[in-house]
Amino acid sequence: MxxxxxxxxxxxxxxxxxxxxxxxxxxxxxxxxxxxxxxxxxxxxxxxxxxxxxxxxxxxxxxxxxxxxxxxxxxxxxxxxxxxxxxxxxxxxxxxxxxxxxxxxxxxxxxxxxxxxxxxxxxxxxxxxxxxxxxxxxxxxxxxxxxxxxxxxxxxxxxxxxxxxxxxxxxxxxxxxxxxxxxxxxxxxxxxxxxxxxxxxxxLVQDYAGDADAGYDALEARIDDPAIGLSAQLTLQADLDVSRAAFDAANYAQAIARLDDLDLHCAALGGPALPNTWRSARDLVNAEGELVTLSGNIKFALGRLDGVP
Structure with missing residues (x-):
């Protein structure tokens, strides 16, 4: 037929x-x-x-x-x-x-x-x-x-x-x-x-320092999410502050290392203190995933500043 x-x-x-x-x-x-x-x-x-x-x-x-x-x-x-x-x-x-x-x-x-x-x-x-x-x-x-x-x-x-x-x-x-x-x-x-x-x-025009600076601002705003527990916020904010201070001092390797610490803390804190699950119902906010993504993008800019192609 x-x-x-x-x-x-x-x-x-x-x-x-x-x-x-x-x-x-x-x-x-x-x-x-x-x-x-x-x-x-x-x-x-x-x-x-x-x-x-x-x-x-x-x-x-x-x-x-x-x-x-x-x-x-x-x-x-x-x-x-x-x-x-x-x-x-x-x-x-x-x-x-x-x-x-x-x-x-x-x-x-x-x-x-x-x-x-x-x-x-x-x-x-x-x-x-x-x-x-x-x-x-x-x-x-x-x-x-x-x-x-x-x-x-x-x-x-x-x-x-x-x-x-x-x-x-x-x-x-x-x-x-x-x-x-x-x-x-x-x-x-x-x-x-x-x-x-x-x-x-x-x-078209690359500005790694500007990208890193904007990335730190976005990361700090994300850490302020009230869904993240206070102790987790304090831990992650401390990592961010130390990394940003190293960036301001043009110590890019140290700034990256301190963001690595933040990533490790995100992995350890993932759960009730730091929401870390996404599902298709779109009823949960995956704060851990977004924080690590922001951190990774800042590290990319810092690496470029440190001569990593």
Whole structure:
């Protein structure tokens, strides 16, 4: 019996490999699904389609292979990986990971939400956004911070790279969550206590001291959260104060070491004194994950100031 177009699109959107030992699903852009549906009706044809293939590894890591068609021909390719601490219900469906190519209007929107508008832009060589938006009722949950790596060969790495890993709540302002940028060609690493949108942005004029100073302000404001217990606040504030004093004295290695202490204290305090759980119901604030993310981004700026490329 003939299959109508809607049924074909639904079928193609659910291509699942059930023979592999890992959970795998391929998500295709709707325009690509439509083209493939037409091909099913018209007969064999050459279809240039994009895909986002998500694999769950060992129950604690999600890996996405991304290949999306570029407007002028060819494709944008990337790998996106998230590593979790103590995840529950980590499945492809519960993760809700997808990617899209930004058009001119979307690029303008994303750039308007950057922390340093006008100085942080989307490189035309890689205008790809990854969105991680777990369904509310799926039960995904994790502790502490997630570790994120966004890797593409479409951007060229150079020492003291201007590229940054940016993260934003869906439709809201982006924040720099970069912990490292290494070769491969560009491999941007960071962390987070929540989701949703991720992009690699290019910083036109780099100001590491200004970034570190702003990062300390953001970290101090986060520590003041009344959801964090008083003893935990005092401990973390002491770590921050010592680190900032070292930064002010241009002792960047010492400033990093004291932030390492803060990270260790965050790990030890995680729980009732320092909320450290995120879940898809969005009813908890993962303060521990956000603090460690802020700390990691400050350490990135301090490392640059100390000559680390």
């Amino acid at each position: 003939p299959i109508d177009a809607a049924e074909q699109l639904d079928y193609l959107a659910r291509i699942v490999d059930t023979t592999a030992p890992r959970t795998r699903i391929t998500r295709l852009p709707r325009h690509a699904l439509a083209a493939m549906a037409c091909a099913l009706v018209a007969g064999p044809a050459s279809v240039h389609a994009g895909s986002v293939v998500v694999t769950i590894i060992d129950g604690r890591k999600a890996h996405a292979d991304i290949a999306l068609p570029a407007p002028g021909g060819g494709s944008y390719t990337a790998e996106f990986e998230i590593e979790f601490d103590n995840p529950q219900n980590l499945t492809v469906a519960c993760l809700g990971l997808d990617a899209d190519v930004l058009d001119a209007t979307e690029i303008a929107d994303v750039e308007s939400r950057m922390p340093d508008v006008g100085n942080q832009v989307i490189d035309g060589a890689f205008p790809v956004r990854v969105t991680v938006e777990p369904p509310v009722g799926c039960g995904l949950q994790f502790d502490d911070e997630v570790h994120v790596e966004y890797h593409t060969i479409d951007l060229v790495y150079a020492p003291f790279s201007p590229y940054r890993l940016m993260k934003a709540p869906l439709g809201l302002g982006f924040h720099d969550v970069t912990g490292a940028v290494v070769s491969g060609s560009v491999r941007a690493r960071g962390s987070g206590g929540s989701f949703s949108e991720f992009v690699i942005a290019k910083t």
